[in-house]
Amino acid sequence: MKTKVFIHGHEGTTGLRIHERLKSRQDIELVPIADELRKEPEAIAECMKKADLAFLCLPDGAAKEAVAIAADCQVRLIDTSTAHRTADGWTYGFPELSPAQYQAIAESDRVANPGCHASGVIAVVQPLVQAGILPDDYPVSAVSLTGYSGGGKKMIAQYEGEDKGEELFSPRQYGLTQQHKHLKEIVAVCGLAQEPIFSPIVDDYYSGMEVMVPLFTHLLKGTPSAQDVWQALAAHYEGSPIVRVLPFGEDKSGFVAANAMSGYDDMEILVTGNDQRVVVTALFDNLGKGASGAAIQNMNIMLGLDPTTGLQITK
């Protein structure tokens, strides 16, 4: 029997990409909603009742309303918004945290998909905290480059519109008050004692993220070498079909392009630097492992399927 899936917010950037990925899957039947009814609570409730699983690809407020509507249904939810990432009763949808997290996602009816910037910071920091290399009171900082699709339909229209302002041709730093909405989940999931200094930058390209976490090795436990940092990350992600740690220091041309993983659903981690100063970089697509790709990976896990292929797992 096919799994019935409802994509609430299917007209948006994240919802469209999920629709694109699922429409040809033989094991999935998409539950449609008429365009003119897609914001009507009764029509949404009908779809929720029909569906086994629903993706919420909505702004936070609408996601909370949708969860209230779903309360009377059997439907399992994956929320791509910020609304429930640290909420009780929700499972954080980053299965690479640990085998226990993978299992928790598999069994959960309420999965919160990670934020795009948060995915990069967490992918680098959490394994180093878990390995005992990064003290929980380390003064973590991160710079995160993102393509403009990270801002959804509104930002895409600004960047692709005819009246595009001169400043949009340049990288633009934001989150200037150090209160970016992803800080809360980063602190909670990594178990940090304080919020990192976090500088997101949006640039004039469609999609792709480069999240850079600089580390002073003398402030890490036992003053590990750069190779030790690489080793800890490589060990954590060994066998992962989604997150790959590149060979130490590999930088090909000497440059790292922030859109290197655009169009892909997986993530690469690059460790560069020297034994005093290391930079760990996560490369992925804000619409891939940063949103829609991660949401589909979580759905596959919840359905007991292979996270990347969506096929039955053969033992």
Ligand SMILES: NC(=O)C1=CN([C@@H]2O[C@H](COP(=O)(O)OP(=O)(O)OC[C@H]3O[C@@H](n4cnc5c(N)ncnc54)[C@H](OP(=O)(O)O)[C@@H]3O)[C@@H](O)[C@H]2O)C=CC1
């Ligand atoms: N873009 C990205 O890279 C990432 C996005 N996210 C998160 O995913 C969620 C979706 O983002 P994104 O796809 O970028 O946003 P978009 O603005 O591109 O799409 C949001 C969609 O939700 C629809 N919508 C808004 N309110 C309602 C409502 N009450 N009922 C039904 N539909 C509604 C909008 O309708 P309309 O078309 O009429 O405006 C729009 O189609 C957000 O919470 C975002 O923060 C998370 C990680 C990365």
Ligand SMILES: CC(=O)N[C@@H](CCC(=O)OP(=O)(O)O)C(=O)O
């Ligand atoms: C370029 C841009 O504006 N990006 C968004 C992040 C997109 C994302 O991950 O959003 P959610 O946390 O809502 O899921 C931002 O920094 O707020």
